Structures are given as C-alpha cells and as structure tokens.
Amino acid sequence: MDKKIKLANKKKESRDIVKTIIDFGVTEEQKLDIIYFLSLSLESNNKMKKICGLVDKFREQIGQDEIKQKEKINKIILD
Secondary structure: HHHHHHHHHHHHHHHHHHHHHHHOOEEEEEHHHHHHHHHHOOOOHHHHHHHHHHHHHHOOOEEEEEHHHHHHHHHHHHH
C-alpha cells in the first residue's frame, strides 16, 4: 500500500476516534483532560512536556491527589 494512502488512513482513524469521543458527549474540561492524558503517553519527551505544559494551564485541578500526581510526573520529567 502506498505510504500516502497509509498516512491518510491513519489520519482518518484519528478523526474517527475524536468523533467517537465527541459523540460520547464530553465537556470542554474533559476534552482538555483527554488531551493532557494522551500527551503523557507520547514517546517524545520534548513534545510531551510542551503539550502538557500548554494544556495544563487550562485544566482545573480537582484536589491534592491530582496535584501530587502532577508533581510526581514533573519530578520524573526533570530527572
């Protein structure tokens, strides 16, 4: 299969996943959470830090557990 066709199919699959999430009926805050948590799974540490840092500015913190988790992730990133 042609490389461009494979790429187009992967992009369509990504759009379909996003459509499924939107159709599920998520709030704006949940969308930001989803983006944040997906970014944590990126292989590129540089991309992960940039996306997490940007999105995290718009997310609401819900409690000490989430703050502690964030501090733990930041410590791992900085080490």
